[in-house]
Amino acid sequence: MSFAPGPADPPGTSRSTSATIQPNILRYLVVVADGRGIDLRPLLKQVGLDETVMRSAALRVSYRQGSAVIRRALELTRDERLGLEVGAAQHLTAWGLLGFALMADDTLRHAIETGVKYQNLSGAMVVWSAGVSEEDGAFVLRADLPDPGMDPAVAGFLVEEGLASVVTLSRLAVGPAFAPRVVEFSCPPPRQSELYGALFSCPVRFGAPADLVVIDPAWARARMPGRDPVTYASTLEMLDAQMASRRDQQDLLEVLEISVAQSLPVIPSFGEQARRHATSERTLRRRLADCGTTYEALAEGVRRERVEQLLLRRELTLRDIARRAGFSDERALRRAVRRWHGTSPVHLREQMLQGARHTE
Template sequence: MSLAPGPADPAGTSRNTSATIQPNILRYLVVIADERGVDLRPLLTQMGLDETVMRSAALRVSYRQGSAVIRRALELTRDERLGLKVGAAQHLTAWGLLGFALMADDTLQHAIETGVKYQNLSGAMVVWSAGVGDEDDAFVLRADLPDPAMDPAVASFLSEEAFASVITLSRLAVDPAFAPRAVEFSFPPPRQPDLYGALFRCPVRFGAPANRMVIDASWARTPMPGRDPVSYTSTLEMLDGQMASRRDQQDLLEVLEISVAQSLPVVPSFGEQARRHATSERTLRRRLAGCGTTYEALVEGVRRERVEQLLLRPELTLRDITRRAGFSDERALRRAVRRWHGTSPVQLRERMLRGVRHTE
């Protein structure tokens, strides 16, 4: 079987988890959490994502921000199948131009392939790939995690949300009777497997080597009801322009993040970064705003990742971590960890080490 790598990395390697994405999943997550009586808005506001910002079409959030909100939502709702519900609540209109392109596409298979090609514009938090299988010409859609070491609960959420959204959008756009031949998840069997069968309407396997959805050729070749070659082609031209802009933005963010990470515990000033890029502070600030972020938020993200990496090393004291991550004192470290995870560094370390032992 040949699966095309996602566009985030032409070599087919894992997506960079420092990238920024559209917050579609978070928007739907807020709605589903509301239905469970859980208000995620204070958490989003704490992370600089208030309601006004969340309504912005230009908003991008980091994988770290997205993962943190998902993790906290799972803790607050105590709903292990939250990913299924978020995926089942979605609509193509949330994908903007990409959603319109999919509706104007030729067949379901081609629409999915278009979605894979432009996945960086959809707000996806998994790495999609697709291709024709070795048997019966079945069409196979695969969802890999951007980071194999991701929190298991967040990983399960993202896998569930990914396939639940594909099922829901296919039924809305093509036929309510749509069902794949099989769905496979890499995580262990859940306590309520019946929920999966009810949603997917096909055999569901757990503990599989990869997250996959197998679609019969007859469904894959189903024409899209709204297909329109002219509209499809013109929309792709606009999507290509957006992709080029996203690549430029991502290059900037990666260069800045690497610069900060290599400089820790000292953080380069914003003025110093502007000089390194041979530009003015005003221009660099404007470019970061176009990426949906700020230098301060970028530095915080790098520091957060560094702290999480250091906490996984039991031989390091909190004093060591404070110094290596560039905090003024342990009190500042504790405040930051409380802001990111809602817990203390000691408790977070225990939780992370338990997760590592669980996956070994």
């Protein structure tokens, strides 16, 4: 299915895995896990997200934190289709101001285009694009991964959660009769393919070139029941202000992460980073707090990513990896990997190498 990207594809909607996001997916993941008698709160606390922090409207989590929680939840539930259930559990109210704007929008298509434009404020962990099919004018919404090298299990969860949430939220907006024309997944056919048809109420194809939802023009033109042009316009003004602030925050995080990554195995002190940015430590600390993080958490995230990259290199010993990632010795490396992944470096390496073989 090919489509011509429309005005909903503005520059800057792509994101890197260094970005921070609203934890909407994790909040719904906790709810779904609770329903199965599985408590994910100890895991959230392990990655620095205790219950008090998770209630904060200003909270932002990193892709590393989000991916770690999702990976562990998949292991605990042993449910490969967990993403479908998390997506089906969602509500527009979880998107805050953006959700309010979508409810006040004119048509379903325009609401989806608005969601794509402001996706960096929604908590999405995939990259959305939208456009019109060149064949018959159907409206197409496509989900891409921010990193094609992502853990395959986490990647599958994110795509399924994303497409399921789009259909669920569309039904909440324009009525329970809504159904796409077709939903396409790039993954091979799963063992429980009947679950997809039951959720989407339309043909579902696997092994497709991309992950997407196709919506008939009649549904795309469906009017939003809460449409209000004045409310919509005033809400967009606030969203634009949030986007400008978000870009400034993301620029800061990316610059700091690059600085730490280039300096490893030595991690620059916080004072050194403040001097490099010609600012005071107090101001830099406040700016990071506005991003929902700290320099210590950012540096640890970079070091964690470096360890994971080095573990994929079979020729490196644990001593080599510890030295290159800035750990004092192998024991410090083992403690860090246990804290991050709940397992040993040797076991983690085996898992990662096995996952890499499956994607080849």
